[in-house]
Amino acid sequence: MNLVLVCGSGTTGCHGRIEGNRAWAESLGYLVRRGVAGPGEVPVWVAGVGWRRLTADGGVEPCPPPS
Ligand SMILES: [Zn+2]
Structure with missing residues (x-):
């Protein structure tokens, strides 16, 4: 599970x-x-960081922008 607060x-x-x-x-x-x-x-835009994908274990990882 993961979420953006x-x-x-x-x-x-x-x-x-x-x-x-x-x-x-x-x-x-x-x-x-x-x-x-x-x-x-x-992909989720994180201000000052860039595009990130939320992982199933609660983390984030860099990813390409949405197509
Ligand atoms: Zn706010």
């Missing part, structure tokens, strides 16, 4: 920004459409 609620902070800008959030891997892909296959 963000601040705020559904209407405030980073969580609010994600919920209010879903296309933007999907483009950066912060939202994953149900049924599109396993979350572990979706």
Whole structure:
């Protein structure tokens, strides 16, 4: 299991920004459409770090940008 922790609620902070800008959030891997892909296959943009994939054991690893 793995997850990305963000601040705020559904209407405030980073969580609010994600919920209010879903296309933007999907483009950066912060939202994953149900049924599109396993979350572990979706690159996530980490500010100041780059594209990362969340591993099943709770880690992160570098990965190419989404295609
Ligand atoms: Zn935040």
